[in-house]
Amino acid sequence: MRGLRLSALLLALGAFGCGHTGRDYVAFDMFGEGVEDPTFEVDGWQVTLERADVAFGPAYFCATDSTVMDMCATALAELLEPATVDALDPSPQPLGEVQGVTGTVRTGFHDYGVYWLKTQARPTTSPAAPEGHSAVFEGVAVRDDDELRFEARVRLEPRLEGTAAVIGVRTVHELTPATRALTVHLDPVAWWSRLDFDALAEAAPDDGGVLVLEPGSPPYDRLAAAMTVNAVPTFQWSLEDP
């Protein structure tokens, strides 16, 4: 009993002597949000996206300014489990909890539900990915009397083991325990706006069926480039609960 008292006393003394190392672990929720208006106009085409399910994650937020992911061996925050965002819903959709430590975030690296571990010979698709793809899009484009129905099932893989599909997205934030939420904004309108709908119309089936963007085709590659390079998601850090 006396030993226990002694230990309790010493533990109290230990607590008295505690400080911290300038860092703290933090955890907060991450949300995904889409566009408010799924309809946009490009080259005279009135395009309406009817479905835009996009897988997001894993995602890492790093202190480095570099776009080389090896410079992010230690991340400040991460969302490990991918989740799917309805990119046509502008309201925040919970994706999961972000774990991290305090520090200055400068860049983000993330995948679209397909990740390539250093331990694996080929990329892995998350079960959360829509229909086993990074994104599934469906929509319709109308110009005058022409109607073009289209859909795309996009698979975006990292180029190298241990890297991410989207690298070095600039997002500066002082990550502190006060951080309450992180929201990723996915903009499928921006992605699809970069496509040449006249060319898509020419490639459409003669019977008026649905145009499916095939992997390796120019519009598919253009869409993939938009998602990974040209119109990458943006991040909004919040000190308040959404």
Added chain:
Amino acid sequence: MAIALVVLSAASASAQTSDDDPAEVTPPRVLEAPAPPLPSGHPTDGPPPRVGLLVTVGPDGAVRKARIVDPTGDPLETLALEAIWTWRFEPAHRGQAPVAAEVPVTMTFGPPAAHAAPPPDESADDSVEEGDVDAPQVEDAAEPGPKRDAEETASAPADAPTDEEPLLSFGAAAQVVAPDLRAKGRSASDFTVERDVLTAAPHGEAGDLLRVVPGVFIARNEGDAVAHRIMLRGFDADHGQDMEITVGGLPVNQISHLHGQGYADLGFVIPEVVQRVRVTEGVYDPRQGDFAVAGTVDMQLGVEERGFHFATTYGSFNTLRQVGVWAPEGQGDATFGAFAFRKTDGFGQNRAGRSGSAMAQHEIRAGDWRWRILGSLYGARFQMAGVVRHDDIEAGNVGFYDVYPLPTAQAQNAMATRAQLAVFGTHRGDDGQNSEIGLFLLHNTFRVQQNFTGFLERSRFNPEWVGRGDLIEQTNDGWTLGARARHRSQHYRPTGWADGHVEAGIHTRLDLIDQAQNLIRAPQNETWDRRVDASITAADVGAYVDLDWQLTQYIKLHGGLRADVLFYQVNDRLRNFIPLFRREDHIVGFRRSAMGLATGPRAAVEVDPFPWLTILGAYGEGFRSPQARILDDGETTPFAKVRSGDVGLRFKVGPDERLVVTTSAYMTSLSEDIAFDPTEGRLERIGPTTRKGAVLYAVARPWDWLVGSLSATFVQATLDAPPPPTTADPTPPYEEGERLPYVPPWVVRADVGARHRLGTLGGEPVMGRLGFGYSFLSPRPLPFGGFAAPVSVVDASVSVRWREIELTLDVFNLLDQRWAAGEFSFVSHWEPNEPASRVPARHIAAGPPRTVLFTVGLHL
């Protein structure tokens, strides 16, 4: 009424000096010997009871120290100890100078008539005061008059029976305690821990002995073939980077070791031959050299109990240890030979291994010189469990004492060897003058395969080679040739109120090192990346001058200056590496040389206003050498400069210093600190740091059969500037007063040891011994936030000895606490099929659970 009869037999067959060899020594003789009263009711029939004591007689003839030889707990021992303080002696002499001497004394209680006979020979000194009929009669068997060489003194007439044969049967050894070669202690944080304190609690190996030292915590977190991780007074010294460690005068730290600067593996030391440990916490002594950042530890070797000692230990986890110590009779404590062999299955998965060590030391006297030859050979190979993630333990993915079930984790192991040979010579001249020379040769090999991070690494040679397991192989082989010499002057007495010595010395060492670091794929043992392949030549030439001055009898000043010049030559065969994506426009490799000079003053003041109180203050500047491979060509070596200050009080209470209490406050700042980086398995720079704290240390020997010590060390260790920017983090977070990772604010240690007679068996005493040790570490801040769990471990030991046989039961971690010998925070990935986390996580290396060991020992 009882009388005491004393036989002081200073004439000895084996008179010997404990320190330096006196040429001509006259042992002390008894002048006054007041009798202790026998307790009332004590039987007076039968042979007169005797108590054997070992008494230190000062140059003034007063008793300075006394202890019972082989105490049994008999009440007469207490009486004898009380009585001896009232005795007066004629001091021993070396030449004409009185010197302190240690002599055995047999105090015999018995009827006066039985001892009233005159001395049996004519050597009894007339000056010996003889009591009246109720007073003790004192016989002095020492030869009066002529001086004798301590080595050649004749045997006491122990084997010359007379009518008073019992009175003369004590064959004694007069051990002359020469004056110290220099003043002991430089600050309030200068501690000497004697063997009774060191061995109060059980210790599995020599490194564990350091747990008794104030502010020290030591544990093996990388298996039994890798050096301990040591913490001292606010320094996470890792494997020795901040502690200068010597064993028997031999340096243990290794220069620019790949696994950690100043790497110091104490595995070769057999704990049975460690006689005492002196620790100088801080850097206040000009003799302190490289790595004396947190302080210096010196393990002094010797075996007090002479003869053969064999012991076999067996216990938990199929652990077997065999030790043998040979301490030849008639030789000093410093002469011994010892071996130890140990094998174990380990307390958890992947921890099995074997180690073996042999040590021998021989002391030779030749004229005024004492020569000491020390040699040892050591080897160890153990598997290693490495670290496991705390969240994996909590999730049940891996056990606390387990290893990850992956080839890259199960292949972890380490092997180390060390061979050393040294010769030291000490010469004592007149009037405090003395000199010392030493020469040593060391050879070390080290190989470790360990995986801290799982599957994060990418090959530089082929970036497509990834995910093969971060099994880092490090090899470090080195030769060290060193020499040292010093001379201490005779007394200078420029005035009547001041006198002192001047000492000058040099310390040199040359290190030749080959080191490599690779990534290994298990179990194929394929090399899939090469990170380091280097040869290093390092030389350190240090010189110092030291003043040891006494101003009046109340004030002592010590101080001096030390300078070290360090030279490095590095052949880094993999630097200027050409990645695959770059055109090959040069040949890989980077050869360079660098040198630097480190100087630092050291000063200490000691004020003795009362015999029971000493006030101490000290300031010093020291250094730690850099890892040679971080140097650029022609760079002036960037030493880490340490500045250390210390003030304190030392109280000595009671006769024979039954209670010694030391309290001190200290501050240490370091211009460039380094910390362990698990990713590369080595130390990295973190910037300037400061430690402020206080120490309380008490050692009590209230009775001859009981010893206890308690230390409590508090420290506030802070980072003084932001860590160096890197590409990965251009502006590392920093707050004023930010705590250093891994440093526990509180370290507490308590030891209690009791030794007492339990009874008799067959007319021989049965001695019992009981010991406890308690270690506490408060929660340690971790690098990325959070705290390591506190450590609270109790060890206990009980033993019984009868005649030559000793049975011992040691229990380590008596309460079976689950504790981490190492706790870290970094990124790892141990689940090959799940997304890899890049956020730092807590990892632990388990400390041993309750371990029970049973030992059968023979003392022949």
